Structures are given as C-alpha cells and as structure tokens.
Amino acid sequence: MSDENDKKWFDKKISRRDFLKKAGMVGAGAAIGASGAGAIFANMFSGKANQVVGNEEISFYGEHQSGIATPVQKNVYFAVLDLHSTDKEEIKQMFKDWTDYSEKLMKGELVAPELANHLVPPLDTGETVGLNPYRLTITFGISPSFLDKLKLDNKKMEEFKDLPHFPRDQIKDKYKGGDICIQACADDAQVAFHAVRNLVRKGRALITLKWTQAGFLPIGNGKETPRNLFGFKDGTENPKNNNDFKNVVWYDKNNWLKNGTFLIVRRIQMHLETWDRTNLQEQENTFGRYKESGAPFGETDEFATIDINKKGPDGKPVLPIDSHVYLAKKADVKIARRAFSYSNGIDEVSGQFDAGLLFICFQKHPDQFIKIQNSLGNDDKLNEYITHVGTGIFACFGGIKKGEYIGQKLFE
Numbered sequence: 001m002s003d004e005n006d007k008k009w010f011d012k013k014i015s016r017r018d019f020l021k022k023a024g025m026v027g028a029g030a031a032i033g034a035s036g037a038g039a040i041f042a043n044m045f046s047g048k049a050n051q052v053v054g055n056e057e058i059s060f061y062g063e064h065q066s067g068i069a070t071p072v073q074k075n076v077y078f079a080v081l082d083l084h085s086t087d088k089e090e091i092k093q094m095f096k097d098w099t100d101y102s103e104k105l106m107k108g109e110l111v112a113p114e115l116a117n118h119l120v121p122p123l124d125t126g127e128t129v130g131l132n133p134y135r136l137t138i139t140f141g142i143s144p145s146f147l148d149k150l151k152l153d154n155k156k157m158e159e160f161k162d163l164p165h166f167p168r169d170q171i172k173d174k175y176k177g178g179d180i181c182i183q184a185c186a187d188d189a190q191v192a193f194h195a196v197r198n199l200v201r202k203g204r205a206l207i208t209l210k211w212t213q214a215g216f217l218p219i220g221n222g223k224e225t226p227r228n229l230f231g232f233k234d235g236t237e238n239p240k241n242n243n244d245f246k247n248v249v250w251y252d253k254n255n256w257l258k259n260g261t262f263l264i265v266r267r268i269q270m271h272l273e274t275w276d277r278t279n280l281q282e283q284e285n286t287f288g289r290y291k292e293s294g295a296p297f298g299e300t301d302e303f304a305t306i307d308i309n310k311k312g313p314d315g316k317p318v319l320p321i322d323s324h325v326y327l328a329k330k331a332d333v334k335i336a337r338r339a340f341s342y343s344n345g346i347d348e349v350s351g352q353f354d355a356g357l358l359f360i361c362f363q364k365h366p367d368q369f370i371k372i373q374n375s376l377g378n379d380d381k382l383n384e385y386i387t388h389v390g391t392g393i394f395a396c397f398g399g400i401k402k403g404e405y406i407g408q409k410l411f412e
Contacts, residue, residue, distance in 0.1 A: 054134035054187055060103045062399040063259050065406075067137030068336070068362050069245050071222065072235075073185040076215040076340045077192040078265065078358060080178035080392060083149050085206040091150065092411045094203045098140065099405040101202060105195045108133035111202075125201070127194050134188035138195055140406050141263045141394030146179040155256055155410060159366055163264065163393050167377030175267050175390025178210040183263070183360065185338075189214065211390070213267065215340025215358040225294060225302065228341055228357055229270055230385070232287050233294035235337045236302055237328075248334045249362045251398075256409040259398030261362045264369045267390025270356040275385045286381045288323030296325055322381040331375040336362040356386070366393060 058066050085091065101111045108131070112123035144161050147153070162177070182199055186192040193214065200209060217226040225233040239245045251257045275283070284291055294302035298310055298318035306329050310318045319326040338361065344354040363369055376382070397407050 054132035054191075055108075056135050057107055057133045058135055058137050060099075060106045060138065061402050064250065064399045065139050065260070065396055066106070066399075067139035067183055067185050068249065068261060068338070068396065069239075069242075070135075070137050070185070072217060072219070072226070072338060073135050073137070073192075074187045074217055074219045075185065075189040075192045076358065076360075077184045077189075077196045077212065078215065078360070079182045079184075079196045079200065079212045080210045080265075081180040081182070081200070081203075081207040082210045083146065083179045083206065084208055086149050086151070087206075088150055088411065090206055092407075094206055095140075095407045095411070096405040097202050098199055099400070101199055102138045102195075102406070103402075105198070106133060106136050106138060108136075111198050125194065125197055127197075128191055131188060131191055134186040134191045136184065136186040136191050136195060138199070139183040139185075139263075139396055141181045141183075141396040142407070142410075143177065143179050143181075143392065143394050145177060149179065152410070157255070157257070160262070160393075160395055161366075163366070163391055164370065166373050166388070168383050169377075169388050169391070171391050172389050175211050176392070178392055180207065181263065181265070181392065181394045187219075189216070213342055213358050215342045217340055228339070229272060229343075229355055230275055230283070230287075231291055232283075232289060233302060234339055234357075236294055237334065237337075239334065239336050244334075245336065248368075249336050249364055251364050257395050257398065258409075260396050261364060262366050263394045263396050264361050264363070264366065265390070265392045265394070266357075266359040266388055268357040268359050269354070269387045269389050271385050271387070272353045272355055278385075285320050285323060286385070288319045288325030297323075320381070322379050324376070324380055324382045327375045327380050328372055331372040333368045333371050335368050335372065338362065362396070 058070060060066065083091070104111055110124040110126070110129070114122055114124075144156075147156055147160075165171075182196055184192040184195040186195070196212070200207065219226065225236050228234040239248050246252075249261050251260050251262070278286075280291065284297075289296050293300065295304060296306050296319065298312065299306075306319075306325060308317075308319055308326050308329050312318050321327075337359070339357050339359045342356060342358050346352070347354040361369055397410065400406055400408065
C-alpha cells in the first residue's frame with residue numbers, strides 16, 4: 001500500500017462498514033492484522049461476506065437522548081467517571097468533543113481522520129474498523145456531585161440528590177457515586193466498548209474511570225421480554241408507548257433538564273448457586289410469576305393486569321405477599337427498566353460466580369424508584385438470592401439539535 005493510500009485508512013468520511021471495500025482486501029489484511037484477515041477469508045468461504053448485519057443507525061439528535069426509549073439492544077457498556085478538574089470551560093469543551101464523537105460513532109464512523117504523521121498514536125483506537133453501527137446509542141448523565149464540584153449551585157434541584165440507604169443494601173465504595181455516567185448500548189459488544197473507550201480517551205485530562213460494567217441480554221427475535229440470569233422475564237411492566245414515557249420518564253419542568261430524565265443504576269449481585277438449588281415452585285413464589293410464560297399468578301398472559309388483592313377459590317391471595325411482583329405493584333408507581341445481565345468470572349472470596357444484574361431505570365422523579373425500592377427492601381423474598389452492591393443517580397440531559405452540544409443548557 002502506498003503512503004498516500006495508507007494514510008487514508010482512518011478517513012472519517014469513510015464509514016467503518018465501507019472501510020474493507022474501500023481499502024481492498026490486501027490492504028485491509030495488512031491494516032488489521034493476520035487474525036482480522038483470517039476472519040475475512042473465513043466469512044468469504046462460509047458465504048457470509050455479502051450479508052448486511054447491524055447496519056441500522058440511530059440518530060444522536062432528537063428531543064430526547066437515545067438509549068432510553070430506544071428498543072433495548074443486546075449489549076451495554078456502562079461507565080461511571082470522576083472529575084479531577086473544576087474548570088468549567090474545559091469541561092464544557094469536553095462535552096462538545098463528546099457530542100462530535102458520539103454523532104460519528106452512532107453513524108458507524110471512526111471518531112477522527114488519521115494524522116499524516118504515523119509516528120503518533122491513531123486518533124481512533126480502531127477495533128471497530130469494518131463493523132456496522134449495530135444500533136449504537138450513547139447516553140450521558142451527571143450526578144449531584146458534578147454540580148457541587150463545578151459550583152453550579154443555581155442549577156441544583158431539590159429532588160436531585162444522592163439516593164438514601166435502602167434496607168439490606170451492602171453498597172461497596174468502589175461502586176458508589178461518581179460524577180458522570182456514559183451508557184453505550186449496541187447489538188455488538190465491541191461497538192459499545194469502543195464508544196466508551198474513545199470518549200474516555202478524549203477526556204482523559206479531566207476525568208478518571210471509577211467503575212465500569214459490560215452487560216448482555218438474550219434478545220432473540222426482539223419481540224420477547226428478555227430473561228435475567230434467574231430465568232425469569234425482566235421488564236414486563238415497562239412503558240409501552242410515547243404517552244407512557246411522557247407520564248413515567250420524561251422530565252417536564254422548564255429548566256436545564258427538560259426532556260431529560262433521572263437515571264438510577266444499581267449493581268445487583270445474584271447468588272446463582274443458591275438459586276439453582278431452589279425448587280421451581282419456590283422460584284415462582286419468589287417472583288409471583290410463572291417461569292415459562294412470565295404471566296402473574298392466576299393469569300395466562302405475561303402482560304395481564306395485576307390485581308394484588310385477587311383471591312383464589314380457597315379465599316387466599318393469589319400472589320404471595322412477599323413476592324417481588326406483589327411488593328413492586330403495591331408501591332403503585334412505574335419506572336422504565338433497562339437492565340442487563342453481567343458475568344465477571346469468579347468471586348475470589350466465595351469461589352462462586354460473580355454475576356448478576358446491572359439494573360438501570362429511568363423516571364421523571366427519583367421518588368418513583370425510591371418508593372418501589374423501599375417497598376422491596378424489607379419484605380421481598382427475592383432478597384434471599386440477591387445483594388445490592390452498587391448505586392448511583394444521574395440526571396440525563398434532554399436531547400439536542402445539530403449544532404448544539406450535549407449539556408448545553410446546563411452550562412449556558
């Protein structure tokens with residue numbers, strides 16, 4: 001490959017999915033290495049080379065941020081960041097840079113053209129060369145401590161404060177708090193990771209990583225409610241349409257958060273070995289739902305209206321009063337769940353699976369979640385099988401138009 005052609009391989013005007021076609025097979029093999037070339041030839045001989053996979057793009061711009069009401073993807077990479085600068089102008093510029101990067105990433109492009117000088121690091125880390133966007137969404141949020149550190153006292157809201165300690169919480173310091181969150185969701189895990197990696201890299205002078213978590217979901221045909229690692233459907237009661245999201249999720253007061261929402265994240269360790277020794281009847285009693293269908297007790301449809309006062313022929317309540325469904329419904333509020341399973345190998349202390357649920361939910365007021373969690377915290381039978389070890393609350397900005405930058409209403 002000539003120097004002239006070689007320096008174009010990261011050209012921002014060429015999308016990742018066009019790269020292999022534009023660069024040519026030999027050049028692509030040289031650029032991405034032997035293992036990448038092997039994968040290309042494997043696809044050629046398996047008849048997959050001409051398949052279009054993951055080419056659906058989601059716009060970064062709109063009334064609301066993406067990744068909230070967007071149909072859930074297969075993978076998430078969630079990062080919580082700490083600020084180590086209080087320079088408002090520098091942080092404002094970081095959000096401008098992140099806006100530019102996010103628009104390109106969600107189009108399936110690389111974040112910047114390559115420099116002519118090949119003796120410096122590439123501007124894009126390059127692991128998504130040849131990949132489509134895979135419905136990538138990028139969602140940004142800030143915490144109460146972000147406002148404190150930047151002395152944005154005039155932007156504070158009474159309801160926007162750290163979450164209280166809930167019954168049975170065993171929160172670890174390393175999974176608590178943080179100043180900024182970035183949620184990247186995609187139908188390809190490497191696309192989601194690449195997005196966060198390059199955004200963090202761009203802001204390295206101002207931020208450090210506090211904690212991160214990759215998560216996954218069994219999407220199947222996209223029409224079924226995903227199941228968690230306990231094998232039960234998770235998210236049945238989510239908002240179903242625009243009106244639901246308006247009532248449940250979108251913040252509607254006329255300030256910097258308008259058209260945004262509050263994101264709450266809970267890192268929940270699931271004690272799989274204990275659960276796996278539990279009989280099916282006890283598992284179903286714990287949730288108050290049938291495992292196979294997802295329907296609440298006494299019903300056949302997963303989405304049937306739940307009546308917590310319903311009684312069976314014997315005059316006893318159909319739903320156990322300590323079941324997860326009963327207590328969540330008793331709180332009489334709704335949230336939008338966007339939870340993902342995670343598996344981090346083996347817990348070094350117990351020798352058991354380090355796995356669980358990265359529980360993310362969105363609501364127009366934090367009290368919606370707080371009311372539900374207080375109801376669940378004391379009496380939920382599910383607490384025998386889970387431990388809440390991480391927590392955080394973030395305000396996710398409203399959407400923006402092209403020419404604006406994420407968080408602009410907060411800074412200006």
